[in-house]
Amino acid sequence: MNIIIVGCGNVGYAIARSLSAEKIYDVTVIDSDSDSFEHAVETTDAIFINGNGFSESTLIEAGARDAHLLISVTGSDETNILCCICAKHLGTKNTIARVSGTELGGMWKDLGIDAIINPELQTALEISRQLRYPTAANVDTLLGGRVELITYKVADAPGFFVGKSPSQFFGEYDADILIAAVERDGKAIVPNGDFIFQDGDLLRILGRPSSISNFFFILGKKPERIKDTMIIGGGRTTYWLADLLSRQAPKTRVKIIEKDKTRCESLAEKLSIKTSMCLVVHGDGANEETLLSEDIEQAGCVICLTDEDEHNVLISLYSQRAGIKKVITEVNYVNQKLVRELGLKNIVCPLSITTEFIMRYIKSLTGNEGNNERAMANEIYDGADGSIQAIEFKVTAKARCLGTPIKGLKLRNSLLIGCIIRDESIFIPAGDTSLQMGDTVIIISKESKIHHLDDILANRLPSIFSGSL
């Protein structure tokens, strides 16, 4: 599969590096600044072309005539859009553009661009997700955010679980969620019908965002709304986040501190149309005095989104010491492990969010049409005795497991059918649900050798030859 990447900045480099490490991808990188290649050549098995991403000759040289995908991730929206249009015109099958501005709206579809990635919006979504469940640590997402996976301690609400099996729990309570995995004594278990919960179990729960909120409601753990949120830094991510918060939690007050006067003005203007709960303050968030005079100690949550990682880390550390319960730190280029070691727990990394989004898109292209091979696999738990994976399938061809109600299928051990997307709706399957053509299915399995949809059946051994990767 030939992939062209335009722009060898942080994102372009990260994608090029992880793609080129896989055998099936042939990667060509275009950048107008040949200096940006220098550090990349030794680590990235790709061809680097110095040129303009929307020049005809450069695109042809990079093989845009028969490339499968062009990803344009330069710093400029206009360049990215133009690169995609030009490549598509030359014959590239799919194109992805990184577009941060809001001006384009939905027009990108008409321009022939197959997908756009807005790193700032994705980051804001990720942050809003982390804000939603104050008691749940570790929120992961599947299917591009349409399904969430949270970790929950049985010890937090033992009365609901201990001594019961999952079917008993769901018999008592109407929760549209799936208990995908249980961690007990450092081991991972995929619970079946006769599994009994114990105190000390750690549950991995999968469901739509609304069902998960509902689940917390049932447990009587209605997430306490964070009253005041303070955001340091007023860039694009802040705009999207404030916008999201104003819709998800209209009563939450948001205070934004930004040191650039013009940024303050334009942000205040844009947000005033959407909400009245936002206050934009001109001041330096890295200055302790400013933070104190804006009552940082009263905030329920502090989110650091300045352009400098160093500032974000320092302000977060300061906020934590000031007693703030939830501190979220944006980190782009500083080593994440180091930041965690400093004691900061909630880290968002726009770079990895963007990279993951694009890698996901590419994997969905390679999910071979018409043979039911797996599209993606996410490790959802890594235990001492092996890991549990969420494996995604697109049902595009006939399979033995189609058409029969799930309770009639003889599935393998330690395997669950997690959730199904059918006609844009997402649901957790019941016993009488049957898989159909066109579904997207998430399989939870401890066995990683599931490459083909029929591998979920107990009487079919993992086929050696179907493992394409």
Added chain:
Amino acid sequence: MNYRLVLRLIGNILKIEAMLMAFPLAVSLLYKNSYRTIAAFAAPMLILLAAGFALGSAKPKSMQFRARDAFAAASLAWMAMSFFGALPFYFSGGFASFIDCIFESVSGFTSTGISILVYTENLPESILFWRSFAHWTGGIGVLVFMLAATPEANASGVNLLKAESTGLSPDKIVPKVRQSAKILCLIYLSMSAALFVMLIASGMPLFDCIINTASVAATGGLSNKDIGIGAYGNAAAEMVIALFMFLFGVNFTIYYYIVNKKIKQALADEELRVYVAIVIVSIAVIAIDISSIYGSVPSGLRYAIFQVTSMVSSTGMVTADFESWPALSRALLFIFMFTGACAGSTSGGAKMVRFIVLYKAAKAELRKIIHPGSEQPIALNGRKVSSDIISKASLFLFCYFFLFIVSVLLVSIEGADILTSSSAVIASLSNSGPGLNAVGAYKNYSKLSALSKSVLSFCMIAGRLEIIPVLILFKPSIWKRGGMD
């Protein structure tokens, strides 16, 4: 320098060399050579395997070949390979001294093709085969071969490819470094196979076909006859060899373009055009120049075609004693030793593309004197050539001539005339083969002193790797351990 990584690479190269030595061993068994000859291959094979596994077991902390590691590894690997490759010569007993064996082995692997042997034809077949087979493995480069063969090659392997390939800024043909190496090997193999079939068709004996295929494909030049290809008196074979010497002097990337039906792009290559033009013009000039010796222009043409393609591709095979040719013809052949053929081919010399780029740079500089302040960009094949590349090309030429000067001085110590010493040095540096005067077409290098032979051996390796990887060994800091390992 990441010692463990470099040692591991050398170990792997030695293992490959052990495998390669199985071929001459088979030849020696097939032709029922003396037990001593058979042992002369069997023993080094065992030594190579032992050394290969000992070094190959090094466990580097980092598998990343930095440019400095790759350069040092390439030159050290070539030296190790040449040293162990000399053992069969030494054990067989047919050589006067160990330095002679080293010289012969280096000349083989670097595809230079100069010999210190006086009576080639008396040697066992297996020894003759090993000399030419060394050419063939050195021609495309053993690192390229290794990159294609080992699955563990990572992205930094491109530095190894760069250290061994020739030209302005050698790079991958396709995105994957292993795939690029495979393509190069495949082109090399299929062209060698084509040459072999055509030589058989020309009526050359089978064993000689094998020897000459290996020598010509690598543009090496060692032969199993004392007087070379001329000994067969076979005009068809001569023309086949001339054609392939010419073809192996072309950048292999061009063949990749042609296979991929990018004929237009292939034919538009500036270096290729200059190369073809120079070859045609030189053949015409020399054919006319020597017509008085051979009676007519057509009969001169046969020798001219062979000698021009042989010298320009730095093969160094001879069908005629060009020592007796007029000065103009001799001068042309001598100059080819400096230029060589195209970058990215198996030929030696400084490569035409460097002269093309520097010629353009000089022209731009002159224009700049006339119109100060004017922008004078330099382009090759429609792409701008960065000033970095130009300064690298001129630095290469400086190093080339600097090494030439130092070596000529060292070789002159033994007292040979200046033409002999300087042509011997340039023939070694450019991996051509025969020089002029005392080291001319039908003479050989056996009478030189041990010092001169060592200097020339060094020149051959330096020339094959395009100087810089070898010179880097003289920087003391390369021998210091890096922070990591």
